Amino acid sequence: MHYGEIKNCDIANGEGVRVTLFVSGCTNHCEHCFQPQTWDFDYGQPFTSETEQQLLDLLAPSYIQGLTLLGGEPFEPENQRVLVPFVRRVRETYPQKTVWAFSGFTLEELRTEGSHPRCEATDELLSMLDVLVDGRFVEALKDISLRFRGSSNQRLIDMKKTLASGEIVLLPDLDRKPGQA
Structure with a gap:
């Protein structure tokens, strides 16, 4: 696996101050992708x-x-196979920290046997996420007021609650504007 960038002290790609890994490789090729390279x-x-070790x-x-x-796309099968042992180390070393992942694939696609992104590593990677x-990204649904996503079709899924309940549970209130109840 290759990676394009590591960001330290990132506040744009998840709640709080985060370390962000931009992996390389994506077959989705979303129109107007912000990182087509x-x-x-x-x-x-x-x-x-x-x-x-640098990331840890x-x-x-x-x-x-x-x-x-x-x-890129963390859920390309070749990326998942590298990310699973790494995320396992992150979870073992920092059990109190959260792990978020952004994917152009939907959770349904990731869970569907025979779909492109599903492989032997998918379930374990999903199980280690706090948020998916x-x-x-769909240009026609672009909405710059949304937190942590670019278009309104994208979902912020609470993976711990989703896996526990068996039904997709979205994170609450992340799009509330300041001053809204």
Whole structure:
């Protein structure tokens, strides 16, 4: 797996101050994607054990709330296979921190046997997430007032509650504007 960028102290891609990993490779090719260079699976640098350690070190400060995975596409099968052991290390080292992932695939696609993104690593990766932001970016549904997503079809899914209940549970109140009740 390759990655295009690591951001430290990111506040745009999940709640709180986060460390963000932009993986490379995406077959969705959403029109008006904000990072089309990350569609190339060889874009950026190789994800190595040194990269893993760098990310773990960046996650150490108490003011860092967690890790966010995006891209590119974290749920391309070849990316999932690399991310699962890494996210497992993050969870073991920092059980109090949250893990978010952004995917152009919907949760339904990720769970459907035979679909492109589903592989032997999918269920474990999903089980380690706190939040999944799912769905392709759709220009016609673009809404800059939404937090943590670009178009209104995308969902902020509470993965712990979703896995516990068996039904999709969305995060509450993230789009409330200041001053709204």
